[in-house]
Amino acid sequence: MAVSSTRSFEIDATPEQVMAAIAAVDRLPEWSPTHKSVTIESTHPDGRPHRVRMTVSIVGITDEQVVDYTWNGDESMSWTLVESSQQRQQDGAYTLTPKGSGTAVEFALTIDPKIPIPGFLVRRAEKMALDIAGKGLKSFTEKNYR
Template identity: 80%
Template sequence: MAVSSTRSFEIKATPEQVMAAIAAVDRLPEWSSTHKSVVVETTHPDGRPHRVRMTVSIIGLTDEQIVDYAWNGDESMSWTLVESSQQAQQDGTYTLTASDSGTQVEFGLTIDPKIPLPGFLVRRAEKTAMDTAAKGLTKFVEENFR
């Protein structure tokens, strides 16, 4: 059962600063407690990550994932799951818009576990991901990229 969510939040930094933090994929474990290890395997010509291997642990499940990242300047970034031990699908996006007080961030995520899980567990994993994106990324940007 695939589930999708979006969350919007504000970060007091420029879109360029926020995107620089997002592009620091290898530093995900610093602000996302679910990410245990991250290795950038290939990069795009501009140096931003393309294919990334990571170990993620959420709701008691550990997942080895390979994801491909796509970038649209400092406006948006998306990723698509290529391979996973626990998920059939995962797609995510960050869309950034300049605002009066910094940057409006819209985070979207779709996940579909390979094994049937109770709906409340899938929703808990989804909520954890949304909270981590909003709180963890905000703190990471404000402490490291302003």
């Protein structure tokens, strides 16, 4: 059963600075404790990551996955799961909107595990992913890209 969630938050940085932090996919393990390793396998012509292989561990489940990233300038980024040992589907996106001197960020995530997982574990993993996307990205961006 697929589960979808969204979270909105603000970062004290420009959309260009936030997107630069998001595009630093190889640095995900620095701000996302669920990401154990990340390897960029291919890039788009502008140098931003296209196909990425990663090892992710959340609520005691480790997943080897490959995702494809799509970029829309400094406005949005999305990814789609290509292969995974633990999921049938994963789609995510960051949408950035200028707000004063900072950026409003909307993070959306849909996951569909291959194996039945108790609802409380799915909700815990979902909450962790949303918290990391908000707090981790905010801290990483404000520390490294402002």
